[in-house]
Amino acid sequence: MLQVSHVTKKYGKVLACDDVSFHLDPGSVTVLLGPNGAGKSTIMKSVIGFLRYEGEIKVGGYDNKTSEARRILGYIPELPSLYPNLTVSEHMEFLARAYRLSNYKPRIQELFRRFELTEHTKKFGDELSKGMQQKLNICLGLLPQPGLLLLDEPMIGLDPHAIKELKATMEEMRQEGRTLLVSTHIIDSVDMLWDRTIIMQNGSIRANITKDELEKDGRSLEELFFAVTEGLEPEKDEPREDGEA
Numbered sequence: 302m303l304q305v306s307h308v309t310k311k312y313g314k315v316l317a318c319d320d321v322s323f324h325l326d327p328g329s330v331t332v333l334l335g336p337n338g339a340g341k342s343t344i345m346k347s348v349i350g351f352l353r354y355e356g357e358i359k360v361g362g363y364d365n366k367t368s369e370a371r372r373i374l375g376y377i378p379e380l381p382s383l384y385p386n387l388t389v390s391e392h393m394e395f396l397a398r399a400y401r402l403s404n405y406k407p408r409i410q411e412l413f414r415r416f417e418l419t420e421h422t423k424k425f426g427d428e429l430s431k432g433m434q435q436k437l438n439i440c441l442g443l444l445p446q447p448g449l450l451l452l453d454e455p456m457i458g459l460d461p462h463a464i465k466e467l468k469a470t471m472e473e474m475r476q477e478g479r480t481l482l483v484s485t486h487i488i489d490s491v492d493m494l495w496d497r498t499i500i501m502q503n504g505s506i507r508a509n510i511t512k513d514e515l516e517k518d519g520r521s522l523e524e525l526f527f528a529v530t531e532g533l534e535p536e537k538d539e540p541r542e543d544g545e546a
């Protein structure tokens with residue numbers, strides 16, 4: 302569903318992503334973990350087509366900048382960018398028309414109910430609290446029901462109810478065969494949800510492992526994270542001292 306091949310991105314002299322390659326299977330949830338500055342947002346923004354980069358990114362077999370790929374792709378950015386002069390309802394209406402969705406009104410009501418925005422639909426973008434802005438940001442990303450949804454630090458600023466609803470929604474999307482890529486620096490925020498974890502540090506992938514592989518390895522995600530990010534794990538392709546691959 303997503304194929305990222307040899308993606309390198311520099312901001313001036315800063316190497317934000319260094320030859321990053323990975324792929325995501327359809328109907329899976331992948332967590333992109335890494336400390337602040339690891340390059341997670343840069344990869345997300347490259348996939349969505351916001352940045353120029355070296356390398357190749359394919360979505361559903363199409364180059365990510367084609368209209369075919371854009372029809373499959375959805376994105377929930379880390380920071381909401383709302384229109385101060387549109388109400389909550391108008392934001393959703395605007396997005397539905399932009400995507401030419403049909404029969405979207407019941408789905409909007411359902412999203413408002415789940416994320417507790419029903420009482421706030423007439424508020425303008427600049428009248429919303431930070432948490433409400435983030436909830437609307439999430440509802441906007443969920444409305445088109447994309448085949449591949451990228452969520453950049455989606456739990457930040459959400460209250461426990463919204464976190465629970467978001468996790469439930471993600472699980473439903475997986476069961477519907479949709480593919481999710483979730484970036485976060487908070488390991489606990491994703492707990493049982495994921496099928497694959499990719500750990501980034503300093504612009505490179507330091508681990509790429511399925512939940513089954515990690516369970517066989519006998520380690521928790523937190524143990525793996527600290528092992529690879531705090532230098533306790535052998536580098537990829539580097540032989541261990543005992544000579545095993």
Ligand code: ADP
Pocket residue numbers: 312315316317335336337338339340341342343344
């Ligand atoms: P993460 O999302 O994992 O926190 P980012 O992808 O945001 O990491 O950042 C990766 C690196 O690129 C960091 O060193 C960051 O300072 C740098 N960076 C990100 N965006 C910019 C930018 N617009 N201009 C310059 N440097 C940037």
